Amino acid sequence: MVAVRTCVACRSRGARTELLRVVLHDGRLLADDRAVLPGRGAWVHPTARCLDQAVTRGAFARALRASGRPDAGPLENRLKTLMDN
Structure with a gap:
């Protein structure tokens, strides 16, 4: 059986x-490539479109139950690295 998750941006379901x-760590959004970091996690497609949509709509803050807007800079940098490879 395949684990299914929902993208916080486009709300479509997909395999894990x-x-x-x-995850949220010290007010910053971090990519958890191996899905092992502690705490609440939010799932998103690794595309610029879904990332932008999630940040604009505040989906990460809602899904991670964070107060205020978390810093998406580290996540955006990591995603750019993933897309360049």
Whole structure:
């Protein structure tokens, strides 16, 4: 059986292997490539479109139950690295 997750941006469902887990650490959004970091996680497609949509709509803050807007800079840098490879 394949684990299914929902993208916080586009709300489409996909296999856990197709989505990227994001966690909140010290007010910053971090990519959890191996899905092992502690705490609540949010799942997003590793595309610029879904990332932008999630940040604009505040989906990460809602899904991670964070107050205020978390810093998406580290996540955006990591995603750019993933897309360049």
